[in-house]
Amino acid sequence: AQKVTQAQTEISVVEKEDVTLDCVYETRDTTYYLFWYKQPPSGELVFLIRRNSFDEQNEISGRYSWNFQKSTSSFNFTITASQVVDSAVYFCALSDGDSSNTGKLIFGQGTTLQVKP
Amino acid sequence: GAGVSQSPRYKVAKRGQDVALRCDPISGHVSLFWYQQALGQGPEFLTYFQNEAQLDKSGLPSDRFFAERPEGSVSTLKIQRTQQEDSAVYLCASSLATVHSPGNTIYFGEGSWLTVV
Numbered sequence: 476a477q478k479v480t481q482a483q484t485e486i487s488v489v490e491k492e493d494v495t496l497d498c499v500y501e502t503r504d505t506t507y508y509l510f511w512y513k514q515p516p517s518g519e520l521v522f523l524i525r526r527n528s529f530d531e532q533n534e535i536s537g538r539y540s541w542n543f544q545k546s547t548s549s550f551n552f553t554i555t556a557s558q559v560v561d562s563a564v565y566f567c568a569l570s571d572g573d574s575s576n577t578g579k580l581i582f583g584q585g586t587t588l589q590v591k592p
Numbered sequence: 593g594a595g596v597s598q599s600p601r602y603k604v605a606k607r608g609q610d611v612a613l614r615c616d617p618i619s620g621h622v623s624l625f626w627y628q629q630a631l632g633q634g635p636e637f638l639t640y641f642q643n644e645a646q647l648d649k650s651g652l653p654s655d656r657f658f659a660e661r662p663e664g665s666v667s668t669l670k671i672q673r674t675q676q677e678d679s680a681v682y683l684c685a686s687s688l689a690t691v692h693s694p695g696n697t698i699y700f701g702e703g704s705w706l707t708v709v
Contacts, residue, residue, distance in 0.1 A: 479634075512700070518681060519595075520635070520700035566634055578689055578696055579625060579648070582634030 477502050479569050481583035488557050489591050496552040496586045498567030504528075507571035509543065509550045510580065514564040526550065557590045564588070594618070596701035598684050604707045605674045613669045613704040617686030625698065626659055626669050627683040635683055641667060674708045681705050 478501040488494045500509065511523040524534065526543050534541045538555045554561055564587050568580040597616040605611050617624050623642055627635035628651075638657065640648040643664035652659070656674075661667040671678055681703040689696030 517702055518683075518705070519702040520683065520685075522697055522699060525697055568634075578623065578687060578698065579637045579640055580635075580698060582636070584632075584634050 477569055477571055477581045479567050479581055479583035481565075481567055481586050483586045484584070485587045485589070487589045487591065490559060491556050492590075493553060493555050494557050494588065494590075496554075496565050496567075496588065498550045498552065498583060500548050500550065500567070500569045502569060502571040504571040507569060510568040510570070511541065511550075511552050512566045512568065514566060514585070516563075520566065523552075554588075557588075559590050559592055562588055562590045596684055596686050596699055598682075598701040598704050600704060601702065602705045602707075604709060607676060607708055608673050609708075610670065610672050611674055611706060613671075613682050613684075613706070615667045615669070615684030615701060617665065617667070617684070618688075618699060619665075621686035621688050621699075622664075623687040623689055623696075623698075624661055624667050625685040625687075626667070627685065627700075628653075629681040629683055629703070631680070638669070638682075671706075674706075676708050679706055679708045 480499045507528045509526045512520040514520050531543050540553045542551045564585045566585045567583045599614045625640050626638040629635040637651040639659045641661040644661050656672045658670045683700050683703045685698045685700040687696050687698045
């Protein structure tokens with residue numbers, strides 16, 4: 476069965492702190508894709524990153540980095556030197572063989588990040 | 593516009609009223625998705641179109657929900673005889689990919705916030 480778990484419901488940090496958002500997924504497929512989206516108060520889901528199951532290289536984009544570990548079925552997201560503008564709800568999502576006919580996404584429950592000045 | 597556009601942004605409906613939510617996907621995008629996002633939850637898949645064909649409607653919660661995309665571009669999600677449990681944000685998303693292209697980036701609109709009173 477497909478499932479995405481974001482165990483952290485809410486995280487609060489002070490500006491400039493580093494913060495890691497956890498994501499654990501379940502799938503029976505060997506080919507799958509993982510995503511992170513950011514949802515600011517405006518409601519739009521903003522695409523951050525896509526990784527496929529064959530590429531376990533960690534990725535860094537500015538202050539953002541992602542750690543993909545197949546051994547633990549995790550795809551964690553770290554924000555370095557957090558800023559107030561990072562405050563949002565962050566969603567991890569999965570697309571796998573069960574959804575590959577459409578590419579539909581299975582989302583986690585989301586983690587609300589609050590960055591205080 | 594450059595992104596996925598949805599209207600209305602906010603809709604208050606009386607219980608039993610019919611509503612129609614519109615989505616303008618990114619120009620040229622073949623795939624179109626509708627998701628439902630309840631308060632404090634992650635988005636959940638409703639239905640998928642490839643051009644004008646509705647290839648997956650497995651997520652529609654009841655036969656009161658109906659979606660169409662007659663010319664393969666603009667889509668409408670219609671909810672008949674609205675109930676309070678239909679209150680949610682309805683997100684439209686589009687992707688350049690066709691069917692059997694898992695993992696392609698899906699771009700979301702800001703959503704239509706429906707409140708049924």
